Each structure stands twice: as structure tokens, then as C-alpha cells.
Amino acid sequence: MEHIRIVLCRPIYGGNIGSVCRAMANMGLSDLVIAGAGAFDPLEARKMACWATDILESCRRFATLAEALADCALVFGATARTGLYRQHTRSPRDWAPGILAAAQAGRVALLFGPEDDGLSNEELAQCHHLIRIPSTPVYPSLNLAQAAMICMYELYVASGAFEPLPEKSPLAESGMKERMFAMWEQVLLEIGFMEPAKAQHMMLGVRRIFARGALSEDDVRILMGIARQTSWYAGQKEKKTTAPADGHP
Amino acid sequence: MEHIRIVLCRPIYGGNIGSVCRAMANMGLSDLVIAGAGAFDPLEARKMACWATDILESCRRFATLAEALADCALVFGATARTGLYRQHTRSPRDWAPGILAAAQAGRVALLFGPEDDGLSNEELAQCHHLIRIPSTPVYPSLNLAQAAMICMYELYVASGAFEPLPEKSPLAESGMKERMFAMWEQVLLEIGFMEPAKAQHMMLGVRRIFARGALSEDDVRILMGIARQTSWYAGQKEKKTTAPADGHP
Structure with a gap:
């Protein structure tokens, strides 16, 4: 140059x-x-x-x-x-x-x-x-x-002098994404978002949403974290809701 | 857009x-x-x-x-x-x-x-x-x-909205270029730029010059015109040079 x-x-x-x-x-x-x-x-x-x-x-x-x-x-x-x-x-x-x-x-x-x-x-x-x-x-x-x-x-x-920033987190592989979908399916059932009879159908919609773009491993870890926390929070709420029945306000 | x-x-x-x-x-x-x-x-x-x-x-x-x-x-x-x-x-x-x-x-x-x-x-x-x-x-x-x-x-x-200007004159084909080289060889001999013994060697140099870039038919017509005019001008000069010997100043 x-x-x-x-x-x-x-x-x-x-x-x-x-x-x-x-x-x-x-x-x-x-x-x-x-x-x-x-x-x-x-x-x-x-x-x-x-x-x-x-x-x-x-x-x-x-x-x-x-x-x-x-x-x-x-x-x-x-x-x-x-x-x-x-x-x-x-x-x-x-x-x-x-x-x-x-x-x-x-x-x-x-x-x-x-x-x-x-x-x-x-x-x-x-x-x-x-x-x-x-x-x-x-x-x-x-x-x-x-x-x-x-x-x-x-x-x-x-x-060719310009080097694009590399995406730090690699693309998530199918096995990792399947574990994430399993966690989402379980928690969506737990919170009553869908009935077991319609779970398979609804999960096709959820899978489509997350297939619109390529997900990195970081993305999938965030989605797993949301499922895990939702499940934990739902469990806590469950305890609180049932607690009064045991006489603890 | x-x-x-x-x-x-x-x-x-x-x-x-x-x-x-x-x-x-x-x-x-x-x-x-x-x-x-x-x-x-x-x-x-x-x-x-x-x-x-x-x-x-x-x-x-x-x-x-x-x-x-x-x-x-x-x-x-x-x-x-x-x-x-x-x-x-x-x-x-x-x-x-x-x-x-x-x-x-x-x-x-x-x-x-x-x-x-x-x-x-x-x-x-x-x-x-x-x-x-x-x-x-x-x-x-x-x-x-x-x-x-x-x-x-x-x-x-x-x-894809932009259309580059088309080159109006198509690329010259080999046959046309060979006719042009033949005219150049003849006129370069006529004006004494090269001796017949070295013509073949010198024409390789001339051919290389005109092969540096792609020539259009218009380009080749200009080069033929130069050769033709040079030949004509050299012939005129020849007549004038020889004319005085004939008694016509």
C-alpha cells in the first residue's frame, strides 16, 4: 500500500x-x-x-x-x-x-x-x-x-489486511442443543406452559425458533441457565404455595 | 432498496x-x-x-x-x-x-x-x-x-443495479491482429527502422508491446491506420527526395 x-x-x-x-x-x-x-x-x-x-x-x-x-x-x-x-x-x-x-x-x-x-x-x-x-x-x-x-x-x-473479529464462542453442536431442548421441554411442562399430550407438537415450534439463526455454545449455555433457573424458581414457588397448608405463613 | x-x-x-x-x-x-x-x-x-x-x-x-x-x-x-x-x-x-x-x-x-x-x-x-x-x-x-x-x-x-458501461468495440481477434502486424513489419522495413535480417527478431518485441493489454477492434484499426499513413508519407517523401533529380524542385 x-x-x-x-x-x-x-x-x-x-x-x-x-x-x-x-x-x-x-x-x-x-x-x-x-x-x-x-x-x-x-x-x-x-x-x-x-x-x-x-x-x-x-x-x-x-x-x-x-x-x-x-x-x-x-x-x-x-x-x-x-x-x-x-x-x-x-x-x-x-x-x-x-x-x-x-x-x-x-x-x-x-x-x-x-x-x-x-x-x-x-x-x-x-x-x-x-x-x-x-x-x-x-x-x-x-x-x-x-x-x-x-x-x-x-x-x-x-x-487482505483486515482480519474480522473471530466469534469467541464456537457454534454449538447438535448434542449440546439437544440437551438444552430436553431441559426446556421439562421446564415448560413444569410451569404448565404446555400439556404433556401437546408437548411434542409445541417443542417443534420452540425448536424452529432457536433454529432461525446459528447458536453459539455461549448462547446455548444462557438458554440452559434460563431453563435451570425457571425450574428452580418454580420449585421454590411450589414450596411457598404449599407451605401455608402446613401452617407456616 | x-x-x-x-x-x-x-x-x-x-x-x-x-x-x-x-x-x-x-x-x-x-x-x-x-x-x-x-x-x-x-x-x-x-x-x-x-x-x-x-x-x-x-x-x-x-x-x-x-x-x-x-x-x-x-x-x-x-x-x-x-x-x-x-x-x-x-x-x-x-x-x-x-x-x-x-x-x-x-x-x-x-x-x-x-x-x-x-x-x-x-x-x-x-x-x-x-x-x-x-x-x-x-x-x-x-x-x-x-x-x-x-x-x-x-x-x-x-x-446488481449497476451496469458497467460496455466497451463498444469488441476485442480484436487474432486474424485481424496478424494483418496489423504484417502492415507494421512492412512499414518498419520501408522507413528503415529495422534491417530485413533483424526484422523477425524486432517484430517479436513489437508483438510483445501490443500484447501487454487486450486490444479492441478500434485499437487495431488505429494501429493499421498509423502503418498505412506512415507508408504513404514515406512514399511521398521518397518521390520528393527523388524529384529534384528529375529536375522538378
Whole structure:
């Protein structure tokens, strides 16, 4: 990922530049270059960069796009428009493996145009490939920082760097679940929720409820605990209810 | 997609709310609900909503999260933190097909917490499932609108609604490419770029260059045109060069 450069061409709003910095930090990138920008609001940029002000501060500025791209082997430009010269586009998900492979061999730039009308034809000519982000035909134009985020997110996911949190408790196996159902059947009879004649039928409904989703061993232990406690509580109540008959109020 | 609701819980910044509206329009959603928000800057919201002010204007506000979710069959909460009650997370890409399937049967909410510290434990308890967006351990916390965008983008891509632009010109077949190579070989000999003895070797290099990427029929026609024009131009030059010898300056 360290060979991947984000290049913002003639960006206008400081807030967007800051948002791009934060998105880069979220997705493990750090090389930001701005080409041909006018003055933008540094306070807005700092605010939106949030904890990624290091990327904002180390960002380099060039007067021309050619200078910003000079040391890049491959340039991918993002475009939402579909006119001339813009047919050969692929989605960021399609490109991601190729971008990561190319970044092993040389520097790769992802280029984003200005907020108002995107990359010009002259700027598109400096791109080797074009990226088009899936979006509705009704409103295909994404905010600059949102477009950059989606491209970087696809790269981060494709890099395989993200490890999902493992579920700590394994899925419960059938034997354990059968013991749990036996406890539930017994306690539901004890508390009079169902009559013995209808128990088998009702338990099919209970089994269906707990089969709607996969239960972990922790889940099954909680359900066993509920059955056990209900049984104990019902037993206590039974004693209390019968106690007065023995003369103990 | 019309059964999918975006719920912002206690959002703080109008700019983020507007950015969420624009992202919704980009990704084909329109049902926005805000729960428990204080006052936010309406001008900032309008500015960032850009052309999606209709979503901002039709957005409904509720005092409590319970009211915002009351008619939803399934609630997916986004969380970046990994503590207690936050283990059972899956990525937006993993959830997307299930969310779309559930939205066929009932209303589904995607819930996002406030900018400063996300959803509280009480709010998480109202979620049936949790979403965690892949991000670096160094800076896992995404901007609110960026997080919402990635979730909605994954839904839009999974919905299959996006049709990539078809390449208008089909890939050139081998026979057409061989005719093009024959024209190039001839013209490169004509202009003296290579000697006949080395032609076969040099053409291997030329063939390799044009095999780096897939060529369309349009591409091959352009390359044939270059060869044809070069040959014609070389012939003209030949005439002119020889012309003076014939006495015609």
C-alpha cells in the first residue's frame, strides 16, 4: 500500500481535502499529493482530517499534474461522466487486484478531479486507466472524499489486511442443543406452559425458533441457565404455595 | 432498496447529515430518519447534500431511537469499537446479501451513532446485528458519512443495479491482429527502422508491446491506420527526395 499515491487535482474545498486525509488513515495510505490547487481553507481541512493531520501536514503540492505524476508508473483516474474517452472504465472492485499487483512493481497514482466538474480531457489523457464507481444514473456524482474513500476501501479489502473479529464462542453442536431442548421441554411442562399430550407438537415450534439463526455454545449455555433457573424458581414457588397448608405463613 | 432505512442516532454536524443525503441519492436510497438529534447547522447540511436536498427535506425526526426503529423488522448497527457486546460483527460486504433479502420481507434499518463516540450499549441493544467496516487498527474510526456511504455502496453493488458501461468495440481477434502486424513489419522495413535480417527478431518485441493489454477492434484499426499513413508519407517523401533529380524542385 505504500506505493499507492492519492492525487487530488485542483481541489476546491479544504473540508474535502481533510476528509480524504482521514479516509487515507482509515484505509492504510499516507502519500497525498495535491496538483494545481488554489487557496483552500486550512481550518476546514484540519477539522475534517480529525486525527489524520499528519497526512495533511506531509502532503506535497505541485503546480501541475504532470509534476505530481512524474514518478508514477501507472495512473488511474476516477470519472463519473460517460462521454468521449470515458468508455474504458472499470469499477474500483474490478481494478483493485491489478492496482495492488502494479504497486509491487512501481508507484501507482489514484487521481481525482475537482469537485465541480471532475477531470478535464487533458487530465484524463494523463491517466492510463479509468475508474468508475457504481452509482445511480439519477445522481452518479459522488462527493470527492466519498469517491476517494470507496476506491481506498476496495484496495484495503483486496489487500487482505483486515482480519474480522473471530466469534469467541464456537457454534454449538447438535448434542449440546439437544440437551438444552430436553431441559426446556421439562421446564415448560413444569410451569404448565404446555400439556404433556401437546408437548411434542409445541417443542417443534420452540425448536424452529432457536433454529432461525446459528447458536453459539455461549448462547446455548444462557438458554440452559434460563431453563435451570425457571425450574428452580418454580420449585421454590411450589414450596411457598404449599407451605401455608402446613401452617407456616 | 426502498425498504431500507438509514437512521442517524444523535448526529451532531449538519455537514455530515447533508453528506449522508448525497450518498443516499448516489446509492439509490431515500428513507432517512434522525433520532434524538440536537440542533444542527441547516446551511451546512444543505451545502453538503448538494443535489440531494429532497432527501434532506423529506427526512423525519424522532425524539427517541425506539420510535425511529418501531416499524423496522431488522436493525443493523454500525460500530467501530470492539468491546463487550461488539463481537458478533460482520463486514458490510458479508451482510449485504442478507440485508437485501430481509428487505424483501420487511423494513430494514441501518443505524449509525453520533460522531464523537458511536452507539451506546443501550442503543446497540436495539440492534439485531452489528456491522464493522474494514479499516486499519491504527485509525479504525470513519467519518459518519463515510461509514454510511460504504454500507450503502455495498448494498448498491450487491443489488446488481449497476451496469458497467460496455466497451463498444469488441476485442480484436487474432486474424485481424496478424494483418496489423504484417502492415507494421512492412512499414518498419520501408522507413528503415529495422534491417530485413533483424526484422523477425524486432517484430517479436513489437508483438510483445501490443500484447501487454487486450486490444479492441478500434485499437487495431488505429494501429493499421498509423502503418498505412506512415507508408504513404514515406512514399511521398521518397518521390520528393527523388524529384529534384528529375529536375522538378
